[in-house]
Structure formats: C-alpha cells, structure tokens
Amino acid sequence: MAKYDPKAVEAKWRDRWEKEGTCKVDLDAAERPFYNLMMFPYPSAEGLHVGNVFAFVGSDIQGRYRRLQGYDVFEPLGFDAFGMHSENFALKQGRHPAEMVPKNIEHFRENQLKRIGLMVDWSRQVDTTVPEYYRWTQWMFVTLLRHGFAYRAQGQVNWCPGCKTVLAKEQVIDDECERCQSKVEKRDMEQWYFRTTAFKDELLDELDRLDWSERTKTAQRQWIGRSSGADVTFRVEGGPELKVFTTRPDTLFGATYMVVSPEHPVLDEITAPERREALAEYRRRAAAISEAERQDEKREKTGVFTGAHAVNPVNGARIPVWAADYVLMGYGTGAIMAVPAHDSRDHEFARKFDLPIIQVVTAPPEAPDVADEAWTGEGALMNSGPFDGLEAKSEGIPRIVEKLAGEGKAEFRTLYRLRDWCVSRQRYWGPPIPVIYCPKCGTVPVPEKDLPVLLPYIEDFKPDGSGRSPLRRHAEFYNTSCPSCGEAATRETDVSDNFLCSAWYFYRYPSTEFGDRPFDAARTRKWLPVDLYVGGNEHAVLHLLYSRWLCRALHSAGLLDFAEPYKRFVAHGIIVKDGSKMSKSRGNIVNPDDYVGAYGADAFRVYLMFMGAYLEGGDFRDGGVKAMKGFLDRLYAAASPEAGPLSVSEPEGAETLFWLNSAVKAVGNDIERFSYNTAIARIMELVNHITKHKIRNRSISATLAVLISPFAPHLAEELWESLGNSGSVFDSRWPSYDEEKIRRPEVEYVVQVNGKVRDKINLAAGLTPEEIDPLVLASPVALKWIEGKEIVRKIYVPDKLINLVVK
RNA sequence: GCCGAAGUGGUGGAACUGGUAGACACGCCAUCUUGAGGGGGUGGUGAGGAAACUCGUGCCGGUUCAAGUCCGGCCUUCGGCACCA
Numbered sequence: 001m002a003k004y005d006p007k008a009v010e011a012k013w014r015d016r017w018e019k020e021g022t023c024k025v026d027l028d029a030a031e032r033p034f035y036n037l038m039m040f041p042y043p044s045a046e047g048l049h050v051g052n053v054f055a056f057v058g059s060d061i062q063g064r065y066r067r068l069q070g071y072d073v074f075e076p077l078g079f080d081a082f083g084m085h086s087e088n089f090a091l092k093q094g095r096h097p098a099e100m101v102p103k104n105i106e107h108f109r110e111n112q113l114k115r116i117g118l119m120v121d122w123s124r125q126v127d128t129t130v131p132e133y134y135r136w137t138q139w140m141f142v143t144l145l146r147h148g149f150a151y152r153a154q155g156q157v158n159w160c161p162g163c164k165t166v167l168a169k170e171q172v173i174d175d176e177c178e179r180c181q182s183k184v185e186k187r188d189m190e191q192w193y194f195r196t197t198a199f200k201d202e203l204l205d206e207l208d209r210l211d212w213s214e215r216t217k218t219a220q221r222q223w224i225g226r227s228s229g230a231d232v233t234f235r236v237e238g239g240p241e242l243k244v245f246t247t248r249p250d251t252l253f254g255a256t257y258m259v260v261s262p263e264h265p266v267l268d269e270i271t272a273p274e275r276r277e278a279l280a281e282y283r284r285r286a287a288a289i290s291e292a293e294r295q296d297e298k299r300e301k302t303g304v305f306t307g308a309h310a311v312n313p314v315n316g317a318r319i320p321v322w323a324a325d326y327v328l329m330g331y332g333t334g335a336i337m338a339v340p341a342h343d344s345r346d347h348e349f350a351r352k353f354d355l356p357i358i359q360v361v362t363a364p365p366e367a368p369d370v371a372d373e374a375w376t377g378e379g380a381l382m383n384s385g386p387f388d389g390l391e392a393k394s395e396g397i398p399r400i401v402e403k404l405a406g407e408g409k410a411e412f413r414t415l416y417r418l419r420d421w422c423v424s425r426q427r428y429w430g431p432p433i434p435v436i437y438c439p440k441c442g443t444v445p446v447p448e449k450d451l452p453v454l455l456p457y458i459e460d461f462k463p464d465g466s467g468r469s470p471l472r473r474h475a476e477f478y479n480t481s482c483p484s485c486g487e488a489a490t491r492e493t494d495v496s497d498n499f500l501c502s503a504w505y506f507y508r509y510p511s512t513e514f515g516d517r518p519f520d521a522a523r524t525r526k527w528l529p530v531d532l533y534v535g536g537n538e539h540a541v542l543h544l545l546y547s548r549w550l551c552r553a554l555h556s557a558g559l560l561d562f563a564e565p566y567k568r569f570v571a572h573g574i575i576v577k578d579g580s581k582m583s584k585s586r587g588n589i590v591n592p593d594d595y596v597g598a599y600g601a602d603a604f605r606v607y608l609m610f611m612g613a614y615l616e617g618g619d620f621r622d623g624g625v626k627a628m629k630g631f632l633d634r635l636y637a638a639a640s641p642e643a644g645p646l647s648v649s650e651p652e653g654a655e656t657l658f659w660l661n662s663a664v665k666a667v668g669n670d671i672e673r674f675s676y677n678t679a680i681a682r683i684m685e686l687v688n689h690i691t692k693h694k695i696r697n698r699s700i701s702a703t704l705a706v707l708i709s710p711f712a713p714h715l716a717e718e719l720w721e722s723l724g725n726s727g728s729v730f731d732s733r734w735p736s737y738d739e740e741k742i743r744r745p746e747v748e749y750v751v752q753v754n755g756k757v758r759d760k761i762n763l764a765a766g767l768t769p770e771e772i773d774p775l776v777l778a779s780p781v782a783l784k785w786i787e788g789k790e791i792v793r794k795i796y797v798p799d800k801l802i803n804l805v806v807k
Numbered sequence: 808g809c810c811g812a813a814g815u816g817g818u819g820g821a822a823c824u825g826g827u828a829g830a831c832a833c834g835c836c837a838u839c840u841u842g843a844g845g846g847g848g849u850g851g852u853g854a855g856g857a858a859a860c861u862c863g864u865g866c867c868g869g870u871u872c873a874a875g876u877c878c879g880g881c882c883u884u885c886g887g888c889a890c891c892a
Contacts, residue, residue, distance in 0.1 A: 214811075214812085215811060215812065215886075215887080218810070218811050218812095218886095218887070219811085219886085219887050219888085221810090221887095222809095222810070222811090222887055222888045222889095223887085223888080225888075225891075227891075227892090229892080244892080245891090245892065246892060247891090247892065248892080259892090299890085301890085324890095325890090326890045326892095327890080327892075328890075328891070328892090330891090331891045331892075332891070332892065335892095336892045337892085338892090339892095343892070344808075344890095345890050345892075346892085348890090349890095415891075415892095417888085417889095417891065537886080537887095540887080541887085574885095579818095610819090610820095610831085610832075611819065611820085612819065612820065613820080613821095616812090616813080618819070618820085619818085619819055619820090620819095621818080621819065621833070623833065623834085624819080624832085624833070627832070627833065628832090631832085669823085673823090675821095677819090677820070677821080677831080677832095678820095678821065678822095678830080678831075680831080680832095681820095681821075681830065681831035681832075682830095682831085684831055684832075685830085685831070688831095748827080749827095750826080750827045752826085752827085752872085752873075754872075754873090755826095755871090755872060755873045756873095757827055760827070792872090793872060794872090795826085795872055795873075797826055800826065800827085801826050801827075801873090803826080803872055803873065804872090805872045805873095
C-alpha cells in the first residue's frame, strides 16, 4: 500500500509554496479580495500552543476554501510581542526582552508556524516591537491626542502590585491582574486615557447589526452595561440637595430611607454632631477593608445612621439618611433612595436595621410577602397616590419622572459601566508614549517627523513600583527639548498598553511596504474592513472592543471610511485534554511539535478539526492523531495512481455517484458553517465507499484532492500532482455537484404505527400517498400492529416516513 | 442573583426548517492473515430480553400523529456581569 511520507511530502510542498509564491496574492491586481484574518499570536518562549494551532488551522481552512471558490485571499500573520507578557517572562528567565523576543519570533515562525501549512504570505509579517511598526503605534497615540480622544487625568486606577503598573479595567478579572493573578489595588494616580466612552452608544447599538458570534456580542453588551433610569433630587432637612440615580423611579413612593456611600463628601455637611464620631469610625472601617471584601455579596450589610432626614420629592415623606458601604461612590451619584419592598439589597438592609418596608408595586398572589422578600417583578403601582393602577415600569416611570422633571426635581439619565481606557503602563517593554512635557508649552505631542520615539536599550528594565516607568531612571531618555519652543523639556516615560499595538495591526498587513504612512488609503479601501476574523472569545472586551473603538475614532477623524473593522467575527472554541483544561500543573499540555514530527502537520491539522465542533472546541485524545494519519494513508492509497491504475472514464454507478456528489455538497456546506468535524466525516464516507468497492477513478481522486485540501494541504498537493496536474491544487476550483445524483431512485420508508417505528420498507422515490398505501399495507409487520384496529389518520412525509394512527 | 451557551453510548462527537437517535471516529469483542509482535481484512458493539418486544438524548410536566429538537418548571457544568441602585 502506498503510504505517503509526511516528512518528505510536507517539506517538499513547503519549499515549493515558498519558491513559487503560492500563498501570495497581488494586493493591487486582486479582483475578488477576501481578507482572511486570524488573531496574531504572542510568541511565547514556551513555543506554539496547541490552542494556537487549532485557531489558525480553522481560519486557514476558510482562507483556502475561499481561494478555491475563486477569491483572491489575503491571509497574513504577525507577532504581538510587545507588552508585559513578554517582559514578565524575560524577567523570570533573567533575559532581556530585546534579545529574547526576536529569537522567539524566529523559532515560532520558522520551526513551528511554517510547519503547520498555513496559507500565510510571510512577506507581509508584522512585528509590533520593531520601530518601523511602533512608529505608527505612536502615530496612533498622537493622532488620538490631536483629535481629543486621549487625555491625561488624575483619578482612581487599578494597580497591579505584581506587575508594578496600572491596568485598564478590562485587564482586571475578578479583582486580579489578567497577567500575573495578583490582587489588584486601588490607587490615586495621574494616567493617560483613551476616550472609549465617546462611542459607547455606537459601540453598543452597532452590535445588533454585526455578523459576530452571539457570545462575543453578549460579552460586549454587558461590558458596556447601559442602564436607563433617572436622577431624582431629594432635599436634606436644613441641608443641601441630595441627588440619587435610580433605574426604578416608579417605586419612589416606596422609598423609606436613603443611603449615601461612606466616601461621599455630603456626609461631612449633613451628619448630626452627635453622630460624627460613629460615622468617622464607620468610614475608617470601610476604608480598611479591600474592594473585593466590600463587594462580596455574602457579607452582611453594615451602615450607620447620619441623624439627618431627607424629603421625598414625590410625596413629602420624611425619611432617614444612612451611610453604608453597599453603595459605591464610583457609580451613579454615590447615593441611592432605598426601596426595600422592591430591591433585595435594600430589603436586606431594612431588615437588619428595622426600617419600614412599603409595597408600591402589586405582586401576584403566589409571590412571598414583601415583608419577607423584595418583589422585583412586574406589577401595577399601589400606595402611590395619583399613580395607582399604572403598569409600574412601562407607565409609572415616564409619568412620575415627567411630573418631577416639571418641578426640576428629576431627569432621565443613562449610565454605563464602560470606563475610558487607561493606556499608560509603568513598564519598559512597550512603545514609549510620544509626549513631551514643556514647562512653557505644557503637554506637547511628539511631531510626526520625530517618530518613532525609540525605546532605548537599557539593562535595568525591571519595574520598581515607584509608579514610574524604568525609563524615568534614564536621564538621556527623560531629558529632551520641547519640539515647539526648543527649551529644555522632559519626556513621558510610561509606555502604552500593548492592546494599542494590537488594536490596529490588521491595517498594517496590506500596507507593510509603505514606510511613510501607517496604512495606504487605496490598499485600505480595497482590503478593509476585514472579511472574516477568527479568534478566541477571551478578547471579547479587550482587543475586540479596543479595536472597534479605535476604528471609530479614526473614522471620526476622517482617516477611515468605515466605522467597524471586521465584517464578520467568529469565536472558535477551546480545546481541552481528556476533559480538563490544559495546564502545566496538570501536566496535560499538548506539544504540537511532537505530533507534527511523528505523524505530520496534515494528520495533526485534520485531527484537531475532527475532534469536535470548531465553534465549541474539543477534547484532545492522544491516539487521535495517529488514527488520523491512518485515514490519510487510506485516502492517499485509494486515490493515488501510485497504488495502482486509475480509470479515466467518468465515474459511474448510482451508489458511487451518490457518495461523490453528496460529499461535495456536504463538505462545502459544512466548511461554510465551520462544521469541520462533519465535513471530514463526509470525506471519510466517500473514501470508505471507494475503498470497499475498490473503485479507482481519476476524476474521483481529483475531487478528493480538492475536498481534503483545506484540511490537509500538503497531502492534497501531492495527490494532485500525482494525478498529472502541474500547478497547485489551490489554483483549481472547488468541484460542483449534481443534485440529481444525490436523489436516490429507491428510498427506505419508515412505517410508524402511532408514532412508533414498526417496519422499514424500500419503495421507489417520489410515490404519492395513494401509491404508497397498498405497499405499506402489504407489510406483514405493519399489518400485525393495525390488525383489528381502525386507522383514523395517515401522515406522509415524502420519501421518508408514513405514520398510521390507529384506535 | 442576572444574562448567554451546553448536558446524547465505554469515549470524542453526529442529527439542516419537529419525522428512522447514536453519522463519522476512538475503544472494545469475535474472526481471518502472521512463527509471534506490529500492521491489515471481515463482522459486531446504547441498555434489558431466548425471542416477540420494552426502555433510552440531565430531571419533572406539557404541546403534537410524531419531541434530542418546541413550551413551562427545576438540576448540573462552562462563560460573561455583579451590593452598578
């Protein structure tokens, strides 16, 4: 049996593709451009992760399939190598990132990525750490600054004590640093921000029209977190006004007390003299506990009465004002009206401190009493004076807010969870923020002609936790002159978050040869937005949100003529090993090199895609790759002339034509819906059929070569060549199929009696119910079940099933 | 707590608009080939039952001639949000 030797075959085609530029596309001459983008990897020193391979191969299949459909496919790849990920690893290894990163990239590309058979045009590689690239990352910063999308501000930030830098809110996961898992602390510092909130509504609303995986859109929606409600102004007796934000202004009549965050300055003004001591003590305790502890929901509610009372604007009721740490200073107005009957947190607090509970929305009879549990569902207003009987949310909210608004005591307001993007990092390995501080001119962006601001090579790049970048310790970098007045000035020493590097990399790929602009206008018009973006959902609120925002900012600055960077985004699944997540501590890491080395890239690719549904991930089993190599051997032996002569006549025989045509149809459909595992199964069926019946036919072999080519490109090329073709299989076309051949002349009918399968009979296809009836009634098995009963109904499903309903 | 997604043989997983549950594979069993090992061929493989049949897609109920698929209620797992008012 003619087995193919993956080592030799794959090396041969790797070389030939490179020599003949098979994976290149003429960007200017392309007639049907298709930009097939995959998330570029971080080139870790540990090497390529099997999850990377899974992601890339799934994307590569789309690229190769589109090409076979006649598109001019551009499939670039690069490296995201700036940032803390690289720097932290270098620190751990006692190496310098400037020395380590290029080596990692080299190894990644030459020994790993190029071995897995991606249709990547490596002449357009992007590396975020080289000056030719980060010059334009800095240009982005300056451009954003010029257009009012970047600003510097003092405020509360997330500080990672492990990485010794501030982080964006998006990089804090459950109060931990996403990089090093240290508990993040709150600090008050001056930092650079990007105005992501400038496009909060557009970023949210446009999601409804984007062709993206639903789970990615859901994550972004929740992150932006729009909630509509109203500000309502209460008056403190003998004191100032106190504004609260509420999403339930319909429940105003049920407000029985107010709560102010312990940090709220109004407390200094309103707290009764005899209560000051208790308040101070409470504030001390609140400050002492961590944010995480404070937000732990299971924690019992605490609070202290201020001695002050406020007046409910809707009915003049006099209600006490409390200070409690379940109200956060950072959201809304830092103060709330408490409606214990209809909010579970207020309810818990009211129960603890014995505050009144007044029901103002009707609850269904089976609901628990509001004395025991808050009712947060729908209902009609009650105990609400003139508003009684209105449907609470839909009618009560507008009516009550409008009435108060007339008196200047309320206004509709929408709040968002999204915060501006904190982009400065007190670290070394990143693009320096291109800003100069001049005592005379103030904050001056580095002029475009002076870019890039080169990251100097320094030996002591270790972060020191001072709140300043290590670059600050280097006078020759720090001291400079002002670009506008020429006087002595100093540089910003923080570097940008590396998510800025990755927010624009896909504009660069089609324009890598242009040294004088970040992206060429004509190229960009032709190739962007990206046609298909495949990647992991872990970037839903990081990279994917930042890059959407940057696109909008550049669009509003007139630099792009589109506002969304990706026409389609598909989130792939996650691979696990033997049912659990791969991790070093479990010792179940899969090293792609081992499998590629032993069985070849094609077998590894096909197995990864066969393991499970691409959009859901799969479970990696050790024996799988070997078994897949066996399948590829069988396919090659069945299809290649090396194993014996092939007939050159047209394929014949209804069964063979059926399997052939249905495979062509199904594989195409399955690739389009990312159902790679079933696509491969369909190819297996075809191979099983021709192997079993010893059918050897050149035309079928050619079809097989094309069908398997997106999955196993090297094998496909070898097979294609052995069939006497000269060019690449990827310059051929996806085969067509004949629907007629898929229709079978005789079909198996299921005979059901009362919905249970009782018999199966073979009948000619396309029979009418009248023709079927006598044939069904000739079935002895069916007769047995009908005997002595009356047929009350007959259901026919053409060419499939007949169900006899008997009594 | 809220919002997504998912629960199917020994295992990974199929099943498009309700219409033969378990495609395709792994594993296992039998058998042939081989001196053995490896490899390969053929057949079998959801459970119970001698069989006829019965049961079977997380659990309970419903709609329907017919439910893995639709509806209501629960349980579990994963992911997102979270004292966000």
